[in-house]
Amino acid sequence: MADLEERVAHLEVDTDAESSDEEVQGPSNGNVKSIKETEKILEKYGDRINTGSLKKGQKVTKDKANRATVEQVLDPRTMRFLAKIINKGIISRINGCISTGKEANVYHGDHEDKSINDKEYAVKIYKTSILVFKDRERYVDGEFRFRNTKNQSNPRKMVKVWAEKEFRNLKRLYMGGIPCPEPVELRSHVLVMEYLTKGEAQPSPKLRDHAFKDTDDIVKFYYEMLFHMRRMFRECRLVHADLSEYNSIVHNDKLYIIDVSQSVEPEHPMALDFLRMDIKNVNDFFSRKKINVFPERLLFQYITESCKVLGINDNSVEEMRRYLDALPLKEDHDQDVEDEVFRSVHLVRSLNHLDERDFERFTQGSVATFNELVHDDESPTGSESSSSESSASESESDDEEEDSEDDTGEFTSPRSPAAPKGKKFEDKDEKKARKEAAKAAKQEKRKTKMKKHVKKKLINKRKTGK
Numbered sequence: 001m002a003d004l005e006e007r008v009a010h011l012e013v014d015t016d017a018e019s020s021d022e023e024v025q026g027p028s029n030g031n032v033k034s035i036k037e038t039e040k041i042l043e044k045y046g047d048r049i050n051t052g053s054l055k056k057g058q059k060v061t062k063d064k065a066n067r068a069t070v071e072q073v074l075d076p077r078t079m080r081f082l083a084k085i086i087n088k089g090i091i092s093r094i095n096g097c098i099s100t101g102k103e104a105n106v107y108h109g110d111h112e113d114k115s116i117n118d119k120e121y122a123v124k125i126y127k128t129s130i131l132v133f134k135d136r137e138r139y140v141d142g143e144f145r146f147r148n149t150k151n152q153s154n155p156r157k158m159v160k161v162w163a164e165k166e167f168r169n170l171k172r173l174y175m176g177g178i179p180c181p182e183p184v185e186l187r188s189h190v191l192v193m194e195y196l197t198k199g200e201a202q203p204s205p206k207l208r209d210h211a212f213k214d215t216d217d218i219v220k221f222y223y224e225m226l227f228h229m230r231r232m233f234r235e236c237r238l239v240h241a242d243l244s245e246y247n248s249i250v251h252n253d254k255l256y257i258i259d260v261s262q263s264v265e266p267e268h269p270m271a272l273d274f275l276r277m278d279i280k281n282v283n284d285f286f287s288r289k290k291i292n293v294f295p296e297r298l299l300f301q302y303i304t305e306s307c308k309v310l311g312i313n314d315n316s317v318e319e320m321r322r323y324l325d326a327l328p329l330k331e332d333h334d335q336d337v338e339d340e341v342f343r344s345v346h347l348v349r350s351l352n353h354l355d356e357r358d359f360e361r362f363t364q365g366s367v368a369t370f371n372e373l374v375h376d377d378e379s380p381t382g383s384e385s386s387s388s389e390s391s392a393s394e395s396e397s398d399d400e401e402e403d404s405e406d407d408t409g410e411f412t413s414p415r416s417p418a419a420p421k422g423k424k425f426e427d428k429d430e431k432k433a434r435k436e437a438a439k440a441a442k443q444e445k446r447k448t449k450m451k452k453h454v455k456k457k458l459i460n461k462r463k464t465g466k
């Protein structure tokens with residue numbers, strides 16, 4: 001690990017140097033000096049940069065025509081940052097583009113002289129188009145680490161923050177031992193990282209394009225994905241927030257996580273919503289591969305709960321696997337409804353995050369708190385971790401009545417308060433009377449309880465109404 005720390009520790013984000021540099025030189029203010037400077041850079045590097053799509057075994061072309069395209073694709077500022085990266089000796093050329101996304105383009109870079117450096121790099125260059133920003137704000141707002149990000153409307157500043165977020169998040173994953181491209185260098189909105197390749201400069205496939213050998217192979221990658229999600233949350237304190245088969249790569253038969261620019265810390269106001277969406281996306285992909293997946297609520301608990309609560313040791317993949325093996329799989333579509341309800345619950349982190357407006361609904365048991373939500377009566381830990389946050393449901397449910405839904409369509413917490421200790425000393429008659437009263441209350445409640453088929457219709461209506 002020391003070697004790992006060394007290799008990553010020196011990676012300090014030196015965007016400050018850039019920003020001053022950028023302020024002085026910024027060609028956007030069109031001063032003559034910077035235009036001349038750009039000319040010089042293009043002169044020197046233009047023919048070593050190929051922005052066309054990367055072909056198998058393609059070498060960089062030297063022709064002038066290529067320079068024209070470079071000028072179109074890479075603006076002068078980007079060229080300047082690229083020149084710095086080349087000057088630093090990390091790469092000596094860009095061989096082609098491996099992906100053009102809505103947020104960024106990813107290029108393949110390496111060193112012509114393999115004796116100097118035989119590594120290959122992915123160079124991710126972020127776009128500054130405003131329209132992408134709308135989408136990004138919600139991932140930066142509420143992030144403690146980026147609380148001082150001012151002028152979010154300034155695309156150049158925002159794109160730098162976005163690239164810095166990805167760089168820092170990648171570092172956390174890399175240090176946390178989660179397979180991901182090693183972060184190498186960040187210059188403003190240009191991020192250099194390890195290139196995951198299957199040879200001949202070709203990128204290793206996304207999970208979506210991986211040719212699974214058999215069902216065991218599919219289950220293996222499903223488990224690996226879940227291990228990574230838990231480790232990201234527990235060790236790296238990150239929720240990916242855009243996890244899917246598009247943002248994971250199968251490299252050397254292992255699952256790698258990429259594209260962590262939007263990842264947030266668990267304290268982010270929407271972290272738990274993002275996590276539930278990640279769980280849904282992962283489950284959707286693997287169920288399309290025809291394997292039984294786990295209920296989303298149980299996965300949410302698996303990813304977020306401490307080792308103590310789950311009774312596992314995170315350092316043992318065996319124990320993490322055994323825990324999952326013991327979880328009940330989703331059998332039928334009924335549980336799709338449960339998943340849908342789980343996802344629609346308005347989730348507050350804990351009672352002290354409860355807004356005034358929610359308090360009313362909480363006392364009626366129609367808002368779940370994070371702890372309550374992930375536990376049910378069966379789980380051994382239910383009483384332990386939620387006693388502090390037990391819901392105020394009016395009566396104890398002795399029998400296995402399934403979670404009921406009140407008329408707001410909200411999910412009422414399945415958790416009933418842990419039986420007070422003193423009960424075992426109460427006398428027989430009193431206990432009998434209490435049970436009678438509880439039964440009567442339950443009958444009463446059952447009359448207004450939403451029938452399963454109605455719940456289903458309600459959910460479907462919501463679905464089609466989308």
Ligand SMILES: Nc1ncnc2c1ncn2[C@@H]1O[C@H](COP(=O)(O)OP(=O)(O)OP(=O)(O)O)[C@@H](O)[C@H]1O
Nearest residue numbers: 099101102103104106122181194195196203246259
């Ligand atoms: N380090 C890498 N090694 C190999 N391939 C990579 C690497 N990083 C990214 N890629 C490839 O480039 C694609 C886009 O990368 P990424 O998802 O990080 O960018 P993006 O801006 O989110 O693009 P998109 O909008 O398409 O998701 C990935 O799906 C992957 O195929």
Ligand SMILES: [Mg+2]
Nearest residue numbers: 101246247259
């Ligand atoms: Mg992506």
